[in-house]
Amino acid sequence: MSAAYIEHRPKSSDPNASTAHYVIVVNGKEEGPFSTQKAAKDKACKDGHRPVHVARARHLQDRAQPAHWRVDPC
Incomplete structure (x- = not known):
């Protein structure tokens, strides 16, 4: 399976913008929304994506x- 990236949404250059939800990005396509990074990560692992990359920095x-x-x- 392809690598998965867990990212926050909405994308913003404003460091004070809050995160509304998280998505799984695989081959440029988004799946979600998920309320937490953990929920998105768990779903990506369950779907067999390897490796699963989780964003360290929100912005x-x-x-x-x-x-x-x-x-x-995973």
């Missing part, structure tokens, strides 16, 4: 930055 959306992600061991 960075650059998937090319390895420091932005932590890999969840």
